[in-house]
Amino acid sequence: MKRSEPAIRVSIARKVFPAIADRPQHVVLDGVELTVERGSFVVLTGPSGCGKSTMLNIVAGLDDDYQGTVSFGKDTGKLSFMFQTPRLLPWRTVEENVLLVLDDDGPDAKARVAAILSRVGLSEAANAYPERLSVGMQRRAALARAFVIEPDVLLMDEPFVSLDDPSADSLRALLIELWNRRPTTVLFVTHDRIEAVMLATRLIRLGGNPASIVQDSGVDLSPDERLDREKVLAWRGRLFENA
Ligand SMILES: Nc1ncnc2c1ncn2[C@@H]1O[C@H](COP(=O)(O)OP(=O)(O)OP(=O)(O)O)[C@@H](O)[C@H]1O
Ligand SMILES: [Mg+2]
Known part of the structure; x- marks a missing residue:
C-alpha cells in the first residue's frame, strides 16, 4: 500500500x-x-x-x-490554532464566538455549532457571554471553536x-x-x-x-x-x- x-x-x-x-x-x-x-x-x-x-x-x-x-x-x-488563553470575544456569546470561525451563519452552520457545543457540554451556556463562564468552560468553548471547522x-x-x-x-x-x-x-x-x-x-x-x-x-x-x-x-x- x-x-x-x-x-x-x-x-x-x-x-x-x-x-x-x-x-x-x-x-x-x-x-x-x-x-x-x-x-x-x-x-x-x-x-x-x-x-x-x-x-x-x-x-x-x-x-x-x-x-x-x-x-x-x-x-x-x-488549520486551527488554540492558544494558552482562550481568546474569546467578550462581547459575543459562546455560540457567536464559535459561529464566527465558520464561513456562514445560516441554519446548517448553527446546527454544527449546536452539535459541537453539546459535545463539549456547553449547550446550556450557548447564550452566555464569556465573562460568565468558569475558566474551564472558556477552554471548552475554545476547544469547540477549534474543532467546529473540522x-x-x-x-x-x-x-x-x-x-x-x-x-x-x-x-x-x-x-x-x-x-x-x-x-x-x-x-x-x-x-x-x-x-x-x-x-x-x-x-x-x-x-x-x-x-x-x-x-x-x-x-x-x-x-x-x-x-x-x-x-x-x-x-x-x-x-x-x-x-
Ligand atoms: N520576540 C522575541 N524576541 C526575543 N526573544 C524571544 C522572543 N520570543 C521568544 N524569545 C526567546 O526565545 C526563547 C524561546 O521562547 P519560546 O517562547 O519559544 O519558549 P517555550 O519553549 O515555548 O517556553 P515555555 O515553556 O516557557 O512556553 C526564549 O529564550 C525566549 O526568551
Ligand atoms: Mg511556550
Whole structure:
C-alpha cells in the first residue's frame, strides 16, 4: 500500500531573534527536522524557554522570519490554532464566538455549532457571554471553536495550562474523545509530562541551546489506557528516564 503524503514537513535550519537594545541576538532553533504523518497526535515538549512556542508559531505561519521551510500536504488546508488563553470575544456569546470561525451563519452552520457545543457540554451556556463562564468552560468553548471547522491540522500551545487538575483532566479526556471521533493531525505543545503521555501518539522532545530534536518516540496506548493513571505513569517513566 502506498504511504499517504505527510501532513506537515518542518525544516527549520535556524531561527534567530535579533539583538534588541542590550540583549544580544539569540539563536533559538538549529536544525529542527520533523515530518508529521496524517492523523498523528504529536506532542512537542522540552524545558521552558527552549523554543516550543517559537517552533509552533513558525508552523502556524505566524512567524516567517526564519531559515527553512514548512509545507503542508495537499489535503491539509484547514488549520486551527488554540492558544494558552482562550481568546474569546467578550462581547459575543459562546455560540457567536464559535459561529464566527465558520464561513456562514445560516441554519446548517448553527446546527454544527449546536452539535459541537453539546459535545463539549456547553449547550446550556450557548447564550452566555464569556465573562460568565468558569475558566474551564472558556477552554471548552475554545476547544469547540477549534474543532467546529473540522480542521485538517490543529496546533495547540499549552491550551490547558494553569487549570486545576480535575478541569485539565476532563478537558484532556474531551480532547481524546474529539480526536478519536474525527482524527486530525495535531501538534500540541506542553511541558506537562503526564499530559504529554496521555495525548501523544508520538512524543518529540526539544533540548539544547540552541534547541533541536533530542527525542522522537512513539506512544502506543489505546484511548481507554490514556485515561488509566497507572499506565500513563509507567509510560512517563519509560519515555523520560533519560530526561
Ligand atoms: N520576540 C522575541 N524576541 C526575543 N526573544 C524571544 C522572543 N520570543 C521568544 N524569545 C526567546 O526565545 C526563547 C524561546 O521562547 P519560546 O517562547 O519559544 O519558549 P517555550 O519553549 O515555548 O517556553 P515555555 O515553556 O516557557 O512556553 C526564549 O529564550 C525566549 O526568551
Ligand atoms: Mg511556550
